[in-house]
Amino acid sequence: MSFMASVQIAGYNVPSFHEDPGWIPETNIILTPTTIANLRKILPAIVQNRPLLLVGDAGVGKNALIYYINSLRKHPTIRYSFNEDTLPEDLVGSYRLDPNTHGFVWSDGPLSQAMRQGSTFVADEMNLASPEVLKRFQSIFSDHYLEMLEGDATRIDPAPGFQFVATQNPAEGFEGRKNLPREIQKYFITVYLDAYPTAELVSILHGLFPEVPQDILNAVVHINRDVEDAVIRKKIGSRDLERYHFNLRNLTRLTRRIEDKPSALYQELQDVYLRPFRTTEDHVEVKGMFENRLKEFGLWTLLDKKEKATELAANSDGRFSIGRAVLNISEFHTSNAPDAETFQTNLEKAAREFVPVPARADILESIGRAIQFKENVLLEGDADVEPDEYVRFFARALGRDLHVVTLSRGMHTADVMGGLKPASGAGKEAAVDWVDGPLTRAVKNGEFILIQGLEAAGPELVEKLNMLMDDARALMLPPESGSNDPVFLPGESRIFGVKFYRSQRTAPTVSRAFRNRFTCYTIPTVEDPESIRAILRSELGLDDEEGKELVRLMQQFHTLIREKARKREIGAANLQPYRYGLTNLRRFSDSIGWAVVEPENLSESKLREILQEGAGIAYLNEIADPVEREKMFQMLDGLLEGQSPESLLKGLKAISKKKALKERTHKSQIWWNQKEHWREANTGKAKWNLDGRDLKQGVEIDTPETGGNTKEGPDAWYGKDTQGNKGVGDPGHGGGSWGYRSEELYQEFLKKRKILWDYNIGVSLEDFKEVFGPEIERVTVDLDRFMDPDIHINRRYESRGSRVDARKYLSYLAGRSDGRIFDRTTINIDEDRLKGVEVVFALNKGRRIFNFEYSIATLVALMSSAEILSGHRIPFGVLGYSDLKNSKVDIDLQWFKNLDADYGPQWEQHLFSGIAQSWHGDTIPESNILEELSSYFSAEARTRILVVLSDFRGSRGKVNPEADLRSHETRALFEEVGKLKDRGLVMLGVGLGPRAIAEEIFPESLSIARENYANLPGLLASSITDLIHRYHSALSEQATDRPTEEGKDRE
Structure with a gap:
C-alpha cells in the first residue's frame, strides 16, 4: 500500500504530486498570524482539490500565497492574466504553423497545459473577463473536464494535482471591478484574504529587512497608514480625479531603499508618498504626516531634511550619480558594456538632448533612484509637459535602446503581444506565422520599455500586463505563439509608463491596483526663468555668455504668453484655454534657427520680422481672435523696445555661425576627473545611528x-x-x-449639528462634505462599475486584415471555405447604452418624516446618486413635496435640481440646501401627485424612473400598519401606481420608517428602518442601477441589431 507524498503547511498535510515544479516566482512570505490565518483558509480547498477564489485588496498577497504553497510542495504553477478581451482560445489553445514541416500543429493554451500536467492554474483577475467567455469553462468547475472544441473536440480529464485558482480584487472600492457571476462563483470556495494589521506589517518588514531598526519600521508603517487613510477620507488627492492606494508594496519599496542609506529616509518618504500627488496643499498635508510620526518615534531631529541642490557626477569606471541615485553602467549591460569613451559620449548626448536644469533635477534624481532599485516607474503630467523625455534621458545616458509601445482605445491584446500574421518568403502558397508584438519584442531583447497612452487604453488591455509588472516579471504568450513558457524580463531592462492627468471623472484612467505596481511621480511644469533660459541656450546651441539678451527676450515672451493664457486674457471666449509649453518654446527656437541660416536675414532691419515670424509659428497663429492675436504681437514689440538691437543681432549671428559649422556646445558638461570629483554614494552598509533620539x-x-x-x-x-x-x-x-x-x-x-428650531438639518455643505465626502465617494466608486458600458464580443471573419485565424486558414487550404481567414473579432463597447434614461426623485418633506438620522441618510443617498447619475450623463431631477403652509388646500412642489440642468457646484449647493431645509410642512397623500410627477419626463425618455421617498401613510398616520394599508389613501395610491406602471413608468418606493408599507404598494421597493438607515445611500444607488439594467436593457433590445459602426469596436 503506497501513500501519497505530502508537505505540512500551517497544520495541513498538503499533497505533493511533482518533484520538479519548474519556474515559480520567488516569494518572501513572513509567517505572521494573519498570514497563517489566510493560509489556513486557503489550504482546505487545496487539500480537497476544489476550485478556489481568492478575494483581497491590492498587495495583500493573493498570488504570493499560492506561489508560497506550491514552492513548498514543489508544484508547478501556471498563471494567466485575464482581461475584457480574453477569448476561450487564449486559454484552451490554437493551431500554429510548424516552421519545419510548414504544416499546422495544435498548441495547448495555459489552461489545457495545466490540466494535462496536473499544475495549478491561476486565473489572475478572472472577474475582468466577459461572463459569456467564463461560461465556456463551466464544465471544469462542475464536472472536472474540458472539451477541446477549439481543437479536435476530444475531452481532457485533468491529471492528478490540477487545481483551478481564481483571484480578484474586491468589487467594493475598486473601479471597473465586478464580482464573478453567481452561476460561476457558486462552484468556488471563496476566501476573503484579511489585510495585515499595523503590528504585523512591522513584523513583515523586519523579516524582510532585519537590519532596519524597529523604530524606523514603526514610523514608516504608521506613515503609510496615515497617507492611505487620508486618501480614503479625501483629505488628499481629492482634486486629482485618480485612485490612489498605499499598501505593503509601497512599504517594501521604501524599506529596501533605506536599508543601505538610512540618512535619506526623509527624501525617500517624499519619493514614495509625496511625489504621486499634484497639488501644493496635498504636499503640505503629507509633510505634516511625516513630521508628526517622525517626532512621535524620536526620529525627527536625527534626519537630514534640508533641500539640497541635486548634483550630477560621473566617472570613467561607468558610474554616474544624480543626487542620491547611483547607476552603474555594468548593471544595464550583461555583455559588451560601453567603454569609458562611449559612456562619456552617451552622457553628454543625453544632457544635450534633455538639459538637466534645476527644475528637472529633483525629479531626475527620484526617477534615477527608482531605476536603481528596479522599480516600475509611472510618470504623470499635464498636457504641457513631456514625461517621455525623462525616460529618453536615462536610456541615452545608460546606452540602452528604448522601445516605445503606444497604447490606444480600440487596440487588441494581440496588437501588443503578437499574433498569427501572413508570412512572406515561405513559398508560393500563402502562409502564416507567429509575429511578436512590440511589447514581446522589447521584453525578449531586454530593452528599456516605455508604454505610452496608459490612460487611453483602458483596463481591458493594461491589466493584461499585471504579471509583467509584479514580482513574476514575465509575459505569458497565447498558445499560437508555439511556446508555453513565460517570456521573462531580463534584469537590465526597465519598464516605464506615461499618462496624462485625468481632466474629468468620465475620462478613462488606470485602476488603483495597476497604479500600485508602479512607483508614481508627477512631472512638474518647467516655469522658472533660469531653467527656461538654460533650455533655450541648449536648443539654440549657445554658450553661457552668448546671446544673453536674445535668450532673455525669448524667455520673457514665453513666460508672459503662458500667463496671459492661464488668466484667460487671451482665449476668454473659448471653451478651452490656450495651452503653451516647452514644445512651443522649442518651435520658437527652431524657427529662429532656420531663419538665421540665411545670411541676408542677419540685419537689424530683419530682426523684428524674424522674431515675429517665430512667435507666430510657435504661439500666436493659433489664436482665433484677430484682436487678441494682434495684442500679443504688440506685446512682443513692447519687449523688443527695451532691448539693444546690436545685442540681439549679435546673438542671432552666434546661432548662425554655429549652425554653419554644425557645432553645438552645451554648458552642462557632467564629466569630471574621477579622483577629484567622484564621491562614492555607498561605502558598504550604512549604520543606523539612533543615539540621542528624543523619544x-x-x-x-x-x-x-x-x-x-x-x-x-x-x-x-x-x-x-x-x-x-x-x-x-x-x-x-x-x-x-x-x-x-x-x-x-x-x-x-x-x-x-446645530439646534433644530425649524425642522432644518442645520449644517453647511462644507461640514457635510467633511464628514460624508468619503462615504459619497465610496458609494460612487462601488456603484460606478454597474454603470460601465456593456461589452459584446462579436465574432467576424473577413478576407482582409492583420490577424490570421488558424482554423479558418486550415479550412481554406483544404478547399472547404472561402478566403475569409482574417480574424476581425470585435469587442463592442456600447457607451451610449444609457441614452434615454431619466430619473426623478420625489422626497416627502413633511415634518412627520423628519427624523434626523433618516434625513441625513436621505441626504447622503440623494447626493451620492446625483454624483453617479451626473457622472454618466443621465438626466435627473430632485423635488420635495409637502403642504408648507399647513393649509390643507395647496400642495407645494419644490425643485431642488431641475431635470434638464447640468449638475455642477451651483446645483450641488441648491440640492443640498433644498434637502437640508424646510421640513416643517404637512404630509400629503402621494396619490394626489403621482400623475403630475409622471408628466415631468421629457419626450426623449425611453426609460422613465420615478423614485418616491416617504413613509406612505398619507396625510394622517393610522394606529397600526394594518389600518394604514386599509386606508382610503393607501388604496388610492395603490391604484395610481398600477395605472402608471401600465403606462411604462418604472417606480421605486423607498419606505422611511418602521412600517414596511412601500413593499405592499410599489412593484419595486426599499424599506428603511432604524436597523439599516445608514445603508440607504448604497441601497438606493444599487437599486437605481439595477432598475436601469433591467428595464432599460429590455427596452433597448430592439437596437442590438444596429450596424457596428454605431458602437465603438475594438479589433
Missing part, C-alpha cells in the same frame, strides 16, 4: 478600545479625532479599509 521610553498612552477585542498596547496612538482606530482595518472585527463604519459617520455628524 521617551516607557510612556504609557491609554488608548481607547480599537475595533477588535484587544487594545494595541501603550505605544499605539491614532490621533484625537479617531477614538482608537474607529474600526479601520485592524485588529479583528474592524471596519475594513474604508475607515469609519457607516453608522459611526452619522454619530460623528451629530457633533456638527
Whole structure:
C-alpha cells in the first residue's frame, strides 16, 4: 500500500504530486498570524482539490500565497492574466504553423497545459473577463473536464494535482471591478484574504529587512497608514480625479531603499508618498504626516531634511550619480558594456538632448533612484509637459535602446503581444506565422520599455500586463505563439509608463491596483526663468555668455504668453484655454534657427520680422481672435523696445555661425576627473545611528478600545479625532479599509449639528462634505462599475486584415471555405447604452418624516446618486413635496435640481440646501401627485424612473400598519401606481420608517428602518442601477441589431 507524498503547511498535510515544479516566482512570505490565518483558509480547498477564489485588496498577497504553497510542495504553477478581451482560445489553445514541416500543429493554451500536467492554474483577475467567455469553462468547475472544441473536440480529464485558482480584487472600492457571476462563483470556495494589521506589517518588514531598526519600521508603517487613510477620507488627492492606494508594496519599496542609506529616509518618504500627488496643499498635508510620526518615534531631529541642490557626477569606471541615485553602467549591460569613451559620449548626448536644469533635477534624481532599485516607474503630467523625455534621458545616458509601445482605445491584446500574421518568403502558397508584438519584442531583447497612452487604453488591455509588472516579471504568450513558457524580463531592462492627468471623472484612467505596481511621480511644469533660459541656450546651441539678451527676450515672451493664457486674457471666449509649453518654446527656437541660416536675414532691419515670424509659428497663429492675436504681437514689440538691437543681432549671428559649422556646445558638461570629483554614494552598509533620539521610553498612552477585542498596547496612538482606530482595518472585527463604519459617520455628524428650531438639518455643505465626502465617494466608486458600458464580443471573419485565424486558414487550404481567414473579432463597447434614461426623485418633506438620522441618510443617498447619475450623463431631477403652509388646500412642489440642468457646484449647493431645509410642512397623500410627477419626463425618455421617498401613510398616520394599508389613501395610491406602471413608468418606493408599507404598494421597493438607515445611500444607488439594467436593457433590445459602426469596436 503506497501513500501519497505530502508537505505540512500551517497544520495541513498538503499533497505533493511533482518533484520538479519548474519556474515559480520567488516569494518572501513572513509567517505572521494573519498570514497563517489566510493560509489556513486557503489550504482546505487545496487539500480537497476544489476550485478556489481568492478575494483581497491590492498587495495583500493573493498570488504570493499560492506561489508560497506550491514552492513548498514543489508544484508547478501556471498563471494567466485575464482581461475584457480574453477569448476561450487564449486559454484552451490554437493551431500554429510548424516552421519545419510548414504544416499546422495544435498548441495547448495555459489552461489545457495545466490540466494535462496536473499544475495549478491561476486565473489572475478572472472577474475582468466577459461572463459569456467564463461560461465556456463551466464544465471544469462542475464536472472536472474540458472539451477541446477549439481543437479536435476530444475531452481532457485533468491529471492528478490540477487545481483551478481564481483571484480578484474586491468589487467594493475598486473601479471597473465586478464580482464573478453567481452561476460561476457558486462552484468556488471563496476566501476573503484579511489585510495585515499595523503590528504585523512591522513584523513583515523586519523579516524582510532585519537590519532596519524597529523604530524606523514603526514610523514608516504608521506613515503609510496615515497617507492611505487620508486618501480614503479625501483629505488628499481629492482634486486629482485618480485612485490612489498605499499598501505593503509601497512599504517594501521604501524599506529596501533605506536599508543601505538610512540618512535619506526623509527624501525617500517624499519619493514614495509625496511625489504621486499634484497639488501644493496635498504636499503640505503629507509633510505634516511625516513630521508628526517622525517626532512621535524620536526620529525627527536625527534626519537630514534640508533641500539640497541635486548634483550630477560621473566617472570613467561607468558610474554616474544624480543626487542620491547611483547607476552603474555594468548593471544595464550583461555583455559588451560601453567603454569609458562611449559612456562619456552617451552622457553628454543625453544632457544635450534633455538639459538637466534645476527644475528637472529633483525629479531626475527620484526617477534615477527608482531605476536603481528596479522599480516600475509611472510618470504623470499635464498636457504641457513631456514625461517621455525623462525616460529618453536615462536610456541615452545608460546606452540602452528604448522601445516605445503606444497604447490606444480600440487596440487588441494581440496588437501588443503578437499574433498569427501572413508570412512572406515561405513559398508560393500563402502562409502564416507567429509575429511578436512590440511589447514581446522589447521584453525578449531586454530593452528599456516605455508604454505610452496608459490612460487611453483602458483596463481591458493594461491589466493584461499585471504579471509583467509584479514580482513574476514575465509575459505569458497565447498558445499560437508555439511556446508555453513565460517570456521573462531580463534584469537590465526597465519598464516605464506615461499618462496624462485625468481632466474629468468620465475620462478613462488606470485602476488603483495597476497604479500600485508602479512607483508614481508627477512631472512638474518647467516655469522658472533660469531653467527656461538654460533650455533655450541648449536648443539654440549657445554658450553661457552668448546671446544673453536674445535668450532673455525669448524667455520673457514665453513666460508672459503662458500667463496671459492661464488668466484667460487671451482665449476668454473659448471653451478651452490656450495651452503653451516647452514644445512651443522649442518651435520658437527652431524657427529662429532656420531663419538665421540665411545670411541676408542677419540685419537689424530683419530682426523684428524674424522674431515675429517665430512667435507666430510657435504661439500666436493659433489664436482665433484677430484682436487678441494682434495684442500679443504688440506685446512682443513692447519687449523688443527695451532691448539693444546690436545685442540681439549679435546673438542671432552666434546661432548662425554655429549652425554653419554644425557645432553645438552645451554648458552642462557632467564629466569630471574621477579622483577629484567622484564621491562614492555607498561605502558598504550604512549604520543606523539612533543615539540621542528624543523619544521617551516607557510612556504609557491609554488608548481607547480599537475595533477588535484587544487594545494595541501603550505605544499605539491614532490621533484625537479617531477614538482608537474607529474600526479601520485592524485588529479583528474592524471596519475594513474604508475607515469609519457607516453608522459611526452619522454619530460623528451629530457633533456638527446645530439646534433644530425649524425642522432644518442645520449644517453647511462644507461640514457635510467633511464628514460624508468619503462615504459619497465610496458609494460612487462601488456603484460606478454597474454603470460601465456593456461589452459584446462579436465574432467576424473577413478576407482582409492583420490577424490570421488558424482554423479558418486550415479550412481554406483544404478547399472547404472561402478566403475569409482574417480574424476581425470585435469587442463592442456600447457607451451610449444609457441614452434615454431619466430619473426623478420625489422626497416627502413633511415634518412627520423628519427624523434626523433618516434625513441625513436621505441626504447622503440623494447626493451620492446625483454624483453617479451626473457622472454618466443621465438626466435627473430632485423635488420635495409637502403642504408648507399647513393649509390643507395647496400642495407645494419644490425643485431642488431641475431635470434638464447640468449638475455642477451651483446645483450641488441648491440640492443640498433644498434637502437640508424646510421640513416643517404637512404630509400629503402621494396619490394626489403621482400623475403630475409622471408628466415631468421629457419626450426623449425611453426609460422613465420615478423614485418616491416617504413613509406612505398619507396625510394622517393610522394606529397600526394594518389600518394604514386599509386606508382610503393607501388604496388610492395603490391604484395610481398600477395605472402608471401600465403606462411604462418604472417606480421605486423607498419606505422611511418602521412600517414596511412601500413593499405592499410599489412593484419595486426599499424599506428603511432604524436597523439599516445608514445603508440607504448604497441601497438606493444599487437599486437605481439595477432598475436601469433591467428595464432599460429590455427596452433597448430592439437596437442590438444596429450596424457596428454605431458602437465603438475594438479589433
